Amino acid sequence: MTELPLIDERAHLRADCASCAGLCCVAPAFAASADFAIDKPAATPCPNLRADFRCGIHAQLRDRGFPGCTVFDCFGAGQRITQQTFGGRTWREAPELARAQFAVLPVMRQLQEMLWYLAEAAERPAAAPLQGEVTAARRRTEQLTAGSADDLEGMDVGAWRAEVGDLLLRVSELVRGRSRGPDRRNADLIGADLRRRKVRNAGLRGAYLIGADLRGLDLGTADLLGADLRAADVRGADLSGCLFLTQPQVEAAVGDAATRIPAVLRRPAHWS
Numbered sequence: 144m145t146e147l148p149l150i151d152e153r154a155h156l157r158a159d160c161a162s163c164a165g166l167c168c169v170a171p172a173f174a175a176s177a178d179f180a181i182d183k184p185a186a187t188p189c190p191n192l193r194a195d196f197r198c199g200i201h202a203q204l205r206d207r208g209f210p211g212c213t214v215f216d217c218f219g220a221g222q223r224i225t226q227q228t229f230g231g232r233t234w235r236e237a238p239e240l241a242r243a244q245f246a247v248l249p250v251m252r253q254l255q256e257m258l259w260y261l262a263e264a265a266e267r268p269a270a271a272p273l274q275g276e277v278t279a280a281r282r283r284t285e286q287l288t289a290g291s292a293d294d295l296e297g298m299d300v301g302a303w304r305a306e307v308g309d310l311l312l313r314v315s316e317l318v319r320g321r322s323r324g325p326d327r328r329n330a331d332l333i334g335a336d337l338r339r340r341k342v343r344n345a346g347l348r349g350a351y352l353i354g355a356d357l358r359g360l361d362l363g364t365a366d367l368l369g370a371d372l373r374a375a376d377v378r379g380a381d382l383s384g385c386l387f388l389t390q391p392q393v394e395a396a397v398g399d400a401a402t403r404i405p406a407v408l409r410r411p412a413h414w415s
Contacts, residue, residue, distance in 0.1 A: 152266075153407065156219045156259045163221030164233035165196035170245035178211030186245050196233075205413060213413075214373075214394040218255035220248060228292055243292045250295045254288045257307045260368065260387050263407075264314045267386075273314055280307055308368075312348075315366040315386050319344045324365065348387070372396040 151157075169192065172185035183189055191199045191209075198204070204212050224247055225233060234241035261281045264270055270277065284307070287298065316323065324345035336356040343361060348368040352375045361381040368387035373395040382388055383403040390408050398404075398414040 153259060153262050155223075156255055156262065158217050158219055159222045160197065162226055163196065163217075164225045164235065164244070165192050165198075166221045166224060166234075166244060166248050167215055167217055168192040168196075168198065169234065170248045173211060176211075178209075180208030186241065196235075214391045216389065216391045216394075217248075217252050218259050220251035220255045223255065223288060224248060224251050227289070228295065243296065247292055247295045250298055250300045251288060253300050253304055254284055256389075257284050257304060258288075259389065260311055261307065263387060264311060267314065267318050269318045269320065270314045273310065273317065276310055277314070280310055311368060311387065315346065315348070315368070318386060319346075319364050319366065322363075324363075367392065377402050 165188070168189045170186060172187075173179040173183050175182045181190070189198075193199045198212070200207050200209070204210065224244060225231065228247060228251070229240060229244060232240060234244050258281065261277055261284065264277045265274065265281065284303075287295075287303070290298070322344050324341050324343050326346040327342075327350050328346050329349040329351075330347070331351050332355050333351050334354040335352075338356060338358060338360060342357070342365060343363040345362075345365045347370050348366045350367075350370045352370050352372050354374045355376070357375055357377045357380045359379040362385050364384050364386055366386040367382075370392065372392045375396045377393075377396045378399040379401040380398070381403040382393070383405055385405070388405055388408065393404055393408055394411050394413075396411075398411065400415065402410075402414065404410065
């Protein structure tokens with residue numbers, strides 16, 4: 144029997160730089176720091192952006208002092224804005240569109256990120272009692288992404304994000320169930336050695352785990368929505384069952400060949 148290929152249900156939520164106009168390399172500002180080698184004002188193209196909207200140093204970003212670029216993910220917002228909202232027209236060929244395209248980027252990115260989380264919620268069997276609400280939230284979010292530039296720019300995306308966040312919290316509580324660990328939402332765990340603390344199935348959404356030591360831990364179904372994992376040491380850790388873990392978070396962490404991550408994510412190249 145021929146094995147059918149798996150369908151990537153989140154393909155439209157993955158960045159496709161070939162279909163974008165380098166929006167993330169132009170719209171945001173960044174300051175010279177450990178994350179960026181130079182200062183760049185908002186709405187100004189990065190000097191590494193090529194004429195074809197590709198990064199000229201993409202393969203050497205970390206070595207050239209731009210690790211901040213490697214941990215950014217638009218969740219497909221860039222291509223959606225370029226190809227859908229603006230019908231394939233770009234800020235370079237139509238400068239009059241620049242302000243609107245740059246203003247819409249953070250809104251669309253948040254909507255696309257919500258869709259990523261909602262897609263995961265829909266895949267969790269334990270969240271079956273909430274599937275009606277999850278489906279409705281996905282449908283509404285998709286409708287919002289299809290709005291005009293004016294609609295997107297004028298949207299109160301924070302209010303909708305709060306509603307979706309409440310739903311995702313209920314999903315988290317169902318998935319983690321009676322075995323859920325302590326609630327450490329928004330906790331300051333910067334640099335903490337968590338190897339002797341109870342973090343399995345814990346509520347860690349929004350927690351500051353910068354530089355935290357998680358080596359060898361099995362986090363079970365820990366809720367990591369919005370957790371800051373910059374330089375968190377996850378070598379040998381099992382993150383495969385964690386809730387709402389994203390590519391930017393694993394890119395920001397320090398892992399190795401023994402680190403386990405959800406199948407929907409790719410193993411960061413620098414972990415090797």
